[in-house]
Amino acid sequence: MKETPQAPRMVTSIWPAVLLLAFAVVMFLIARGYSATSARFPAMVAGAMIVLAVFDVWSRSKIPGAQVVETFGGTGFRQREMMHNPTFANQAECLGWIAGAFAMMATVGILAASPIFCAAYARLRGKLTLAVSAGVGIGVLIFQFAVFEWALNYELYRGLFFTKGGVNAW
Amino acid sequence: MGLDALFEAFLAVLNGGSLLFLMAGVLLGLTFGVIPGLGGTTALALLIPVTYTLEPLDAMYLAGGVMGATSFGGSISAILLNTPGTAPNAATTFDGYPLARQGKAGLAIGASATASALGGLIGLFTLLLFIPVAREVVLSFGSSEFFLLTILGLAAIAVSVKGKLLRGLIAACIGLLLAFTGANQFTGETRFTGGMNYLWDGIPLVPALTGLFAISQMIELALKGGSVADEETRSAAENMKITGVGEGILAVFKHWPVLLRGSLIGTVIGAIPGLGGTVASFLSYSSTAQTAKDRDTFGKGNIKGVIAPEAANNAKDGGSLIPTVAFGIPGSAETAVFLGILVLHGIEPGPQILLQNEREIYGLIVALTVSAIGASVLGLIFARFLVLITRIDVNIVVPVVVTLSLTGVYVLEGRMADVAVATIIGIFGYLMIRFDYPRLTLVIAFVLGEIAERSYHQVRLISDGNVLEYMLGRPISVILIVATIVTFFLPAMRKIPWRRLTGSAS
Amino acid sequence: MKKILVTGATAIALTVGGAAQAEFPTDDNITFVIPYSPGGGFDTIVRQFAPALETAMGTTVVPENISGAGGARGGQAVHRSDPDGYTIGIYNIPGLTVNEVTGRDQGFKLDEVTWIANLAVATYGLAVAVDSGINSVEDLCAMGQPTKLSDTGATSTASVTTRITFGILECDIVDVTGYAGSNDAMIAVISGEVNATIKPISSLAKYLDGSGTGDLKLILTLTEDEAVTGVPSATDIGHPELAKFTLNRVIGGPPGMTTEVVAAIEEGLRAASEDPSVTSWADGAGISLAFMGAAATASMMDDLSSFYEQYKDLAATAE
Structure with a gap:
């Protein structure tokens, strides 16, 4: 893995750590509300997470000692998993596509959504040719149908529009 | 009795019809393995009504x-797409994917195929050795040992996250909290x-695992664009052709201690109900990376980082049958489904399963043996074509993997809510990648958390509250405590300049 | 796996609804909902019954696994479907009864379910390790410290049975829950982690002398009469009410099914339960078939509700 000296500001900023700290505090408070046996482990873990998150916040801050925490706690960003730095708009768009895949499966069903999503993604986001996009969609449709519906005789979800019970049936 | 039965089972499998079922299983297994989100458990669960x-015997x-x-x-898929096809392959991505990006996918696949086949064989061989004492082995692993094993696993997390200890631990806490969700076994x-x-x-x-590994990785890949293999390495890869495969096979034999240790870890962890392949391959990887002389090259394409998890991952199947032959209880999600198939055929699995259903058990062992080798041979034959996956445009890879893995999540239990969970956790997983919180520590903690909690409470009740005293009275528990301490302090101990210390002492 | 494709089909189904009932069940498949994953006890009995039921009713029976929420999700699915007889389900009784009594919202009410039949019943036994030196319930309760028993989850039927039984016997226990399965719970007795366990006699059989490995021995059966030679029954120890604890495989349908449809399915299930394929399977797997018709099943369900209502406090779990 290549080493980049500078991680994006967004990644090294204090906010991810603050959000996790808030999450830990909420979980800790909820856990404390359970009976003794049920509360023991969650409260202990959430408590530990609060401490860890405080250190994470500290290492990202300009408070004295941040450098020491970084060295001993291993909070540096020298060996990152994701080296590229997409724009916010690009990320939002991409997450939108994923959420869209789910939404489409939920509404029109898995068998119909799979080829449509694949073809649409390849065409609209990937800017691939119409022929290639359609090919991908058809390929996926054939796979889904052949493996699940035909070979394993398994009926894939048909979507909220075509199933009784609505969301309750999930 | 054992060897005769085994020999007979081998002869029986050569029957035309049986071999056909076996090969169908291998092909289905390979396909479901390659596609993220569709794993062995899903394949078996789907097959139950078919069987x-x-x-x-044919079902076996x-x-x-x-x-x-x-x-x-x-x-x-772990090697070529950085996306584990099944959760236990997660550890393989650490070194398998960097190798693929360096154009050495053939090397990695060759090593993985060989380590898988040999690991599988070692696991099954160990199982055969253990069959006479399987009962004693299972009886000596009680709640105390389960608890300590989970602690050992958690300790291994702490030392395995190089350079991001704090964030690794935070991710582990999230994993534990997720594991505690739901009805408590003790209080309801x-x-x-x-x-x-x-x-x-x-x-x-x-x-959860599909979201965390497959969906999140696809989002990352989509944002990266292009294709998996780097532009500069692509030409290098073309020059290399896939000649690396042979080299990969040799690498496994060269690093046979890694193979052996991985296989043994896999067998042991496989024998513990609930832990499964993800923990086995992770522990195998982290122990190899921790003890290797060239540990700095791990995570950058060290072939041993492929051999270790893959050997463990396949050996765990043999191990997971130890509790099965002893008491008819499942050692893994797959063996649980397998026992379900027996139940469906009117066979009630129990402690006498090996006496009463010798044919089926040995049939399964033989099938696993043939399959481990068969899958690897097939894989090697097709390796050169498989590598082409890395050259496919991500705009095709991403939607296809996303839809297939979400479909896989659905078909396991037929619940759309599961698909929603995979999507949400997938987006969360991407944020973890983006903000550099390691996902694997979350997963290991998630898998271990529930077992850790319930076995701790069990020990507390069984020991009337004298937990430590109770544990220290059990030999295997003591071994596990020592192993945990060593694991935890090994990295620190390595930093101490021993030579200088001993020098000054003498 | 069958899901109903609606659109035009529903309209047609609705208009011919009246006629369809008259000739039930010829115009569609019967979906048989199993609220657990494939391969378990509930799945198996349904899949064993399905072919015989098909023969008896002359229509295809499709087992469908709808697992989740401890069996509640499958029950909800049946509850939501049309009461036309084409969707029926198997219910975990008294597991759901106990949940309801202890105030857990399962998304449907048991007294709204149309009960059709009871297929099988399992009775419980109390077992200890064969070399434990414990020979009776008195021995078990006079150890000088609370007796330890093993179970899967605190809300499992066996665990509830254990707590209520020992409550009635006024014997101090610690129920160590959290074992992965009932086999694991029995192994904990063999390995000496706990002193005893209450499990269905058919499950214990594989560890008993004669029928199994001989690691465990029965010291009590929760039955009215002697169920196993030489082992005292609930009546013998002066607590016949303990025989109320059974594990039933009950068949039901959505609220509001007509008596004709119920009777048709009831007859189909009765015939299936006498089918040689089903009886020989039950013999081999140690399942006690105990067919009960719709009326008897419904009154049993009422009985069970009031029985568990009595022991609500013991059934409730939080420590």
Whole structure:
């Protein structure tokens, strides 16, 4: 893995750590509300997470000692998993596509959504040719149908529009 | 009796019809293994209704074929796409994917195929050795040992995250908290469910892992664009052709201690119900990376980082049959489904399973053996074509993998809520990648958390509150405590300049 | 796996609804909902019954696994479907009864379910390790410290049975829950982690002398009469009410099914339960078939509700 000296500001900023700290505090408070046996482990873990998150916040801050925490706690960003730095708009768009895949499966069903999503993604986001996009969609449709519906005789979800019970049936 | 039965089972499998079922299982296993989100458990669960009309033995061949092949299939996507095909292949991505990006995918696949086949064989061989004492082995692993094993696993997390210890631990805490969701086994109280019935049984494992590994990785890949292999390495890869495969096979034999240790770790962890392949391959990887002389090259494309997890991942199938032959209880999700198939055929699995259903058990062992080898041979033959996956435009790879893995999540239990969970956790997983919180530590903690909690409470009740005293009275527990301490302090101890210390002492 | 494709089909189904009932069940498949994953006890009995039921009723029976929420999700699915007889389900009784009594919202009410039949019943036994030196319930309760028993989850039927039984016997226990399965719970007795366990006699059989490995021995059966030679029954120890604890495989349908449809399915299930394929399977797997018709099943369900209502406090779990 290549080493980049500078991680994006967004990644090294204090906010991810603050959000996790808030999450830990909420979980800790909820856990404390359970009976003794049920509360023991969650409260202990959430408590530990609060401490860890405080250190994470500290290492990202300009408070004295941040450098020491970084060295001993291993909070540096020298060996990152994701080296590229997409724009916010690009990320939002991409997450939108994923959420869209789910939404489409939920509404029109898995068998119909799979080829449509694949073809649409390849065409609209990937800017691939119409022929290639359609090919991908058809390929996926054939796979889904052949493996699940035909070979394993398994009926894939048909979507909220075509199933009784609505969301309750999930 | 054992060897005769085994020999007979081998002869029986050569029967035309049986071999057909076995090969069908291998192909299905490979396919389901390669596709992220579709794993061995899903394949077997889907096959249950199909096997209803089959002879029990043919059902065993089919199931064994699937079980033996999925783990190698999953390593292919781990290496080529940085996306584990099945959760246990997660550790393979650490070094397998960097190798692929360096144009050495052939090397990695060759090593993975060989380590898978040999690891599988070692696991099954160990199982055969253990069959006479399987009962004693299972009886000596009680709640105390389960608890300490989970602690050992958690300790291994702490030392395995190089350079991001704090964030690794935070991720582990999240994993534990997710694991505690649902109805508590001791009080019946539901925790963190927000009033949703769906969460009574806890956050389901397969959807969570699919989201965390497959969906999140696809988002990252989509944002990166292009194709998996770098432009500059692509030409290098073309020059290399796939000649690396042979080299990969040799590498496994060269690093035989890694193979052996991985296989043994896999067998042991496989024998512990509930831990499974993800923990086995992770522990194998981290122990190899920790003790190797060239540990700095791990994570950058060290072939040993492929051999270790893959050997463990396949050996765990043999191990997971130890509790099965001893008491008819499952050692893994796959063996649980396999026992379900037996139940469906009117066979009630129990402690006498090996006496009463020798044919089926040995049939399964043979099927696993043939499958482990068969899948690897097939994989090697097709390796050169498989590598082409890395050259496919991500705009095709991403939507296809996303839809297929979400479909896989659905078909396991037929619940759309699972698909929603996979999507949400997938987006969360991407944020973890983006903000550099390691996902694997979350997963290991998630898998271990529930077992850790319930076995701790069991020990507390069994020992009348004298937990430590009780543990120290059990030899295996003591060994595990020592192993945990060593694991935890090994990295620190390495930093101490021993030579200088001993020098000044003498 | 069958899901109903609606659109035009529903309209047609609705208009011919009246006629369809008259000739039930010829115009569609019967979906048989199993609220657990494939391969378990509930799945198996349904899949064993399905072919015989098909023969008896002359229509295809499709087992469908709808697992989740401890069996509640499958029950909800049946509850939501049309009461036309084409969707029926198997219910975990008294597991759901106990949940309801202890105030857990399962998304449907048991007294709204149309009860059709009871297929099988399992009775419980109390077992200890064969070399434990414990020979009776008195021995078990006079150890000088609370007796330890093993179970899967605190809300499992066996665990509830254990707590209520020992409550009635006024014997101090610690129920160590959290074992992965009932086999694991029995192994904990063999390995000496706990002193005893209450499990269905058919499950214990594989560890008993004669029928199994001989690691465990029965010291009590929760039955009215002697169920196993030489082992005292609930009546023998002066607590016949303990025989109320059974594990039933009950068949039901959505609220509001007509008596004709119920009777048709009831007859189909009765015939299936006498089918040689089903009886020989039950013999081999140690399942006690105990067919009960719709009326008897419904009154049993009422009985069970009031029985568990009595022991509500013991059934409730939080420590």
